[in-house]
Each structure stands twice: as structure tokens, then as C-alpha cells.
Amino acid sequence: MHAAVVTAFGRPPRYQSFPDPVPAAGEVLVRVLAAGLHPRVRSGAAGTHYTSDGTLPLVPGFDGVGLTPDGARVFFGGLKAPNGSMAEYVAVPAKALVDLPDGVDDVTVAGAMNPAMSAWLALTHRARIQPGESVLVLGATGNAGQMAVQLARHEGAKTITAAGRDPRALAKLPGLGADRTVSLDADDATVAGRLAEAAANVDVVVDYVWGHPTEVALAAIASARADAAHRLRWVHVGAMAGPDITLPGATLRKTNIDFRGSGQGSVSPADMRTAHQELADRLPTAGLTIDTVTMPLRDVEAAWDTKMPTGTRTVLVP
Structure with missing residues (x-):
């Protein structure tokens, strides 16, 4: 061949x-x-x-x-x-x-399933999102981040905040389901202020960036939450900005944050097969773009x- x-x-x-x-x-x-x-x-x-x-x-x-x-x-x-x-x-x-299922073409499935699957696993199998919860997508301007916005809306999120650097892609996100957008293209203090205002009380963070931007976002959100004991599920999916973060121990003591990763190895093979079928079954109705x-x-x-x-x-x- x-x-x-x-x-x-x-x-x-x-x-x-x-x-x-x-x-x-x-x-x-x-x-x-x-x-x-x-x-x-x-x-x-x-x-x-x-x-x-x-x-x-x-x-x-x-x-x-x-x-x-x-x-x-x-x-x-x-x-x-x-x-x-x-x-x-x-x-x-x-x-x-x-x-x-019928109604979805080969090319769309081949292009969409990988980024959509990263978002689906993070939202449903790792964060266990519930209807009415609020979501922040860090790195929402990439393919997977855009899928996370769309799937969060499909799964009944009450509010979705989309954060990213690419201005043209960021401008598209309200049309895909984002209620708010936050530009990460600024100095740390400005970005921290934007995130504290827009996403202080979210229930779930789907994080495709990691590295220094995550450090800034984490500090801003942890400091601005109205109820520090309200659980925040922070799901690390990608590392576009770097492979590591510095995590102050005080952040974990003063805020109820549940950190977890999402990727190969974070779910069992059986659960991965289940997730693939769940997502495939939703393709005709989810309207993923x-x-x-x-x-x-x-x-x-x-x-x-x-x-x-x-x-x-x-x-x-x-």
C-alpha cells in the first residue's frame, strides 16, 4: 500500500x-x-x-x-x-x-473528532460538568478550545468565558456559544484583572495553555472568588504556553481547587471507548463547527x- x-x-x-x-x-x-x-x-x-x-x-x-x-x-x-x-x-x-451516524461527512469527522474529544473528555469525564454550571476555557482560540466552548454550551453550561490571544479567533467565539471573551494578549496585571472580573466564580476551567498564563489565571481567580470554599475543578488538557507551573501551597489551602489532567492514561480504555461513542452519537445534533x-x-x-x-x-x- x-x-x-x-x-x-x-x-x-x-x-x-x-x-x-x-x-x-x-x-x-x-x-x-x-x-x-x-x-x-x-x-x-x-x-x-x-x-x-x-x-x-x-x-x-x-x-x-x-x-x-x-x-x-x-x-x-x-x-x-x-x-x-x-x-x-x-x-x-x-x-x-x-x-x-448518518448525517456527518468523513472529512468533518476526521477533522473534528480529535479536538472535540479532548474537550469532551475534559468536560464530561474529568470535570463531570452539570447543567447550569459556569465554564472558563483557557486557550479557547485553538481548534480544541473552540470545541470546548461549543460542547460546554451543548451540555447546558449557564455561562461560558472564552480566553485566548488570537483576536480574530476570539471574535468568533460568541457565535460558537461564549457569553464572554477575555484577551490574554496583555501584561500580567491586565490579564489578571480581566479574568478576575469575568471568571472569578466559575465551576470548571478547561486549560489548554498551562505555563505562566495558568499561573496568572489561577492567582487571579483564586483571589477573587466570592466563596473560596466553592469547589473549582481545574482540568489541564494542553500545554501551549509551557509544560510546568509553579503552584504556591497557599493557593491550595485558601481555595477549594480540584486539579486533574485529561488525556491518554487519565481514563481507562473502556471509558475512552465509551467517550468516543458518546461524542460520535452527538455529532448530528451538536452542531460542531x-x-x-x-x-x-x-x-x-x-x-x-x-x-x-x-x-x-x-x-x-x-
């Missing part, structure tokens, strides 16, 4: 021949219809993702849409190197196959080097 193949970390994959996958016991051979080029895919192909074991060559691609031998259209995710979804065929554990650019798989090198606007996801089609 033909596939995108990484032969050296730090270089784009090349479109070339690769051995056909041979399904092991419990696996299904899936013909790939569409695969998204997500940040998770790029880090895996670069060998920098925390799950990377350094194996080369590898086919990148973490998830995708495909057809099973009996003609069922499915979404699949959780693939492990070296056999990814940017190929004509891939062997997928049968337990990882998620039936797709994502901009996609479709490119043929043979142009993977060009796709890799093309910088897309914020909020746009590249989808490769064999």
Missing part, C-alpha cells in the same frame, strides 16, 4: 510504499477514508510526544474515518506507532471502532509544511 512514512525525526513524512498491515487477533483491517493532521500527530511523528518510543520508520496518524470489510463506516482512534492512519489501510483493534482543508495523502509533505490559520484543520484523504 501507499502511506505517509516518517524515516527520520524532524523531517516531514514522505508518500511511499509501505508493507500492508496484517491484522492480529482482535484487529480489523480498515480502509482509510480520511485522517486528520492534528498537533498530536505532529508530535508523534517528531518523536516528542510523551508516548513515543523512538521506533522508525513509522506511519503517522492517531485516528481517522474508514470502512470495515463488511462496509460499516467507522471512526477509530488511539492508534500506536508505528502503524498510523495516514495510509490506505490500517489494522485497528475491534474494540476501538466507533460506529458513525470546524474549518477543514482537504488534501490528498500523496501531498503529505506539502501539507506538513503548510501553516493553516488558527481554527483550521488539515484532513488527508488517500
Whole structure:
């Protein structure tokens, strides 16, 4: 078969021949219809993702849409190197196959499911959001952050505050469900004041930024809460601004904050499968919006080097 193949970390994959996958016991051979080029895919192909074991060559691609031998259209995710979804065929554990409903096209699913899944897990399986609660999305201008805004609204959040740096993407967020927007593009004192005013009493924070902006946000919100004992669930999903934070012990003593992460390993495989099916079942009614650019798989090198606007996801089609 033909596939995108990484032969050296730090270089784009090349479109070339690769051995056909041979399904092991419990696996299904899936013909790939569409695969998204997500940040998770790029880090895996670069060998920098925390799950990377350094194996080369590898086919990148973490998830995708495909057809099973009996003609069922499915979404699949959780693939492990070296056999990814940017190929004509891939062997997928049968337990990882998620039936797709009618009414959603392959490219939209391939582009949306990865960022939407990060938001869905954070909101429903990690934060356990309830209707009527309030949510702050830190890093709301990226694909996943935009999905978090939309899914929080779909799940009945009372108020949604969206915070980010990109002014054009931030301006779109009220149309996706945000009640308030906060620009993070300012000095620390200004950002802290904005967040204290807009999001002091939120119930849930979905955090895609981490690093220094999270330190600023945490200090501002913890100091401004009307009721320090009211529980705040802070869910760390991404680290766009840095991998670490400094967390003063006093913050945990003076405020009821529940920190948790959301990602591979934070939920069981069974719960991950359940979450994928929950999200797939909601696709026809959730009205999720994502901009996609479709490119043929043979142009993977060009796709890799093309910088897309914020909020746009590249989808490769064999």
C-alpha cells in the first residue's frame, strides 16, 4: 500500500510504499477514508510526544474515518506507532471502532473528532460538568478550545468565558456559544484583572495553555472568588504556553481547587471507548463547527509544511 512514512525525526513524512498491515487477533483491517493532521500527530511523528518510543520508520496518524470489510463506516482512534492512519489501510483493534451516524461527512469527522474529544473528555469525564454550571476555557482560540466552548454550551453550561490571544479567533467565539471573551494578549496585571472580573466564580476551567498564563489565571481567580470554599475543578488538557507551573501551597489551602489532567492514561480504555461513542452519537445534533482543508495523502509533505490559520484543520484523504 501507499502511506505517509516518517524515516527520520524532524523531517516531514514522505508518500511511499509501505508493507500492508496484517491484522492480529482482535484487529480489523480498515480502509482509510480520511485522517486528520492534528498537533498530536505532529508530535508523534517528531518523536516528542510523551508516548513515543523512538521506533522508525513509522506511519503517522492517531485516528481517522474508514470502512470495515463488511462496509460499516467507522471512526477509530488511539492508534500506536508505528502503524498510523495516514495510509490506505490500517489494522485497528475491534474494540476501538466507533460506529458513525448518518448525517456527518468523513472529512468533518476526521477533522473534528480529535479536538472535540479532548474537550469532551475534559468536560464530561474529568470535570463531570452539570447543567447550569459556569465554564472558563483557557486557550479557547485553538481548534480544541473552540470545541470546548461549543460542547460546554451543548451540555447546558449557564455561562461560558472564552480566553485566548488570537483576536480574530476570539471574535468568533460568541457565535460558537461564549457569553464572554477575555484577551490574554496583555501584561500580567491586565490579564489578571480581566479574568478576575469575568471568571472569578466559575465551576470548571478547561486549560489548554498551562505555563505562566495558568499561573496568572489561577492567582487571579483564586483571589477573587466570592466563596473560596466553592469547589473549582481545574482540568489541564494542553500545554501551549509551557509544560510546568509553579503552584504556591497557599493557593491550595485558601481555595477549594480540584486539579486533574485529561488525556491518554487519565481514563481507562473502556471509558475512552465509551467517550468516543458518546461524542460520535452527538455529532448530528451538536452542531460542531470546524474549518477543514482537504488534501490528498500523496501531498503529505506539502501539507506538513503548510501553516493553516488558527481554527483550521488539515484532513488527508488517500
